[in-house]
Amino acid sequence: MIKNKKIKVVEPFALYKWAKNFKRIQDRFYNNQYKLRRIQQIEDFITLNNFNKIYHIEETWLDLELPATMFTDSANDADLILVTHQGYSRYPCEGIIEQIKKWTDQCPKLYLCLNRHYININNRKIDLTLPSDFQKAITSWLQQSLSNHHIVDLSRNYIDYGQNFTWSLPDRHYFIEKI
Amino acid sequence: MESSGPTLFYRKNMKKLIEHFTDYPMVDDVDTRIQYIRYRMGRLKHQLWLRNRKNKEEILIDTHDKFIIDNLQSGKTCIFGSAGYYLEDLIQDLTVVEQWPIVKTFYPNAQIIKDRSEIAKLNGRVFDNFVVVNNRGDIWCELFVVEEHISKYIQAMKPGCLFFYSFRDTQIINWNRLNTDHNNYFLNFAKHIEKKYSLNLIWHDIKFAEKNKDGSGDYNILENPDTTNGNIKYVFEYETKTKNIK
Numbered sequence: 001m002i003k004n005k006k007i008k009v010v011e012p013f014a015l016y017k018w019a020k021n022f023k024r025i026q027d028r029f030y031n032n033q034y035k036l037r038r039i040q041q042i043e044d045f046i047t048l049n050n051f052n053k054i055y056h057i058e059e060t061w062l063d064l065e066l067p068a069t070m071f072t073d074s075a076n077d078a079d080l081i082l083v084t085h086q087g088y089s090r091y092p093c094e095g096i097i098e099q100i101k102k103w104t105d106q107c108p109k110l111y112l113c114l115n116r117h118y119i120n121i122n123n124r125k126i127d128l129t130l131p132s133d134f135q136k137a138i139t140s141w142l143q144q145s146l147s148n149h150h151i152v153d154l155s156r157n158y159i160d161y162g163q164n165f166t167w168s169l170p171d172r173h174y175f176i177e178k179i
Numbered sequence: 180m181e182s183s184g185p186t187l188f189y190r191k192n193m194k195k196l197i198e199h200f201t202d203y204p205m206v207d208d209v210d211t212r213i214q215y216i217r218y219r220m221g222r223l224k225h226q227l228w229l230r231n232r233k234n235k236e237e238i239l240i241d242t243h244d245k246f247i248i249d250n251l252q253s254g255k256t257c258i259f260g261s262a263g264y265y266l267e268d269l270i271q272d273l274t275v276v277e278q279w280p281i282v283k284t285f286y287p288n289a290q291i292i293k294d295r296s297e298i299a300k301l302n303g304r305v306f307d308n309f310v311v312v313n314n315r316g317d318i319w320c321e322l323f324v325v326e327e328h329i330s331k332y333i334q335a336m337k338p339g340c341l342f343f344y345s346f347r348d349t350q351i352i353n354w355n356r357l358n359t360d361h362n363n364y365f366l367n368f369a370k371h372i373e374k375k376y377s378l379n380l381i382w383h384d385i386k387f388a389e390k391n392k393d394g395s396g397d398y399n400i401l402e403n404p405d406t407t408n409g410n411i412k413y414v415f416e417y418e419t420k421t422k423n424i425k
Contacts, residue, residue, distance in 0.1 A: 006237040006238070010241055090402060120361075121403060162350065163199055
């Protein structure tokens with residue numbers, strides 16, 4: 001008892017409140033004057049490749065500047081699945097691979113964004129020969145694990161010192177096509 | 180001329196593109212509200228302070244707070260970069276040190292510093308306990324930078340000082356998560372610190388997420404344990420090795 005108050009002890013709980021709103025909060029740091037380059041990259045990729053039916057799996061609101069009519073509610077109706085939800089980066093490695101296969105069974109073209117900082121979250125040994133550079137290793141792991149898929153790494157390589165808006169939009173971008 | 184469709188739809192109003200925090204100036208130089216939001220986003224325990232100061236019935240803490248409080252030695256305690264003022268009612272002779280000047284506006288007793296070496300310059304080698312809990316300012320760097328931070332903290336520790344240090348693995352950068360055993364990586368770091376700085380590792384808790392399929396065949400998307408306090412936790416004892424951690 002302190003100052004006539006009881007002390008209540010609880011298990012650590014998530015104090016994050018802003019997952020969905022995170023990008024909009026970071027935009028306010030700049031008075032909403034700028035646009036995240038990676039968002040522009042996604043919009044350009046969709047538009048310039050003439051995708052018209054996008055199934056978007058989203059967590060943090062990205063406010064993509066694309067017509068609402070370009071989005072569909074069903075992965076089976078889509079010509080591109082777009083995954084920006086970083087929760088999938090927190091799957092174990094084998095789970096990410098399984099999930100990619102599920103998506104490309106529904107729609108053979110997938111634009112996948114992964115948050116590098118979550119990869120192999122549960123610390124499992126990967127029985128593959130991988131490059132020592134972590135960014136190249138992520139790409140190599142995907143390529144070696146998805147034999148009947150064509151994988152294009154659309155990411156920029158840089159060391160992320162926590163100043164690249166990674167929690168607004170994950171940093172590693174891949175176009176994955178089932179062949 | 181006919182519209183070329185969606186391409187024009189978004190290019191008409193295209194903004195300048197940004198990739199990195201420093202590409203353009205933030206408005207927080209002039210906007211204290213933004214400074215406060217940025218501070219809060221990085222100092223999760225500030226939320227407990229907001230809650231506890233208004234609650235007349237109870238003080239809410241979590242089990243890691245209790246672990247620290249139960250193991251503190253008598254004497255002076257420093258909490259750095261961890262919104263430590265939320266423990267003010269529970270820790271006697273507490274010094275709260277932060278790097279964000281905005282803290283002074285709501286907690287005037289805080290010491291505000293720029294460089295960690297100022298902790299010892301301002302206070303001397305006086306602390307019996309030194310606490311850093313998932314300090315956003317200590318992470319987003321390589322482990323060798325964490326080591327540099329620690330080398331400055333010890334300048335303010337008395338011999339025998341207990342040093343509670345915790346952080347998240349996901350915010351330590353520039354290591355290969357696919358070909359490195361995470362547990363060994365962080366335990367070896369602690370052993371390196373132990374040898375180099377006379378900080379004896381007397382307790383540690385390193386945990387990673389368990390991932391099993393649910394009934395639908397899906398995995399959970401949960402983070403590693405304890406995003407608030409960090410899933411990598413150490414307690415060191417400076418120069419001596421006499422304490423038992425409960």
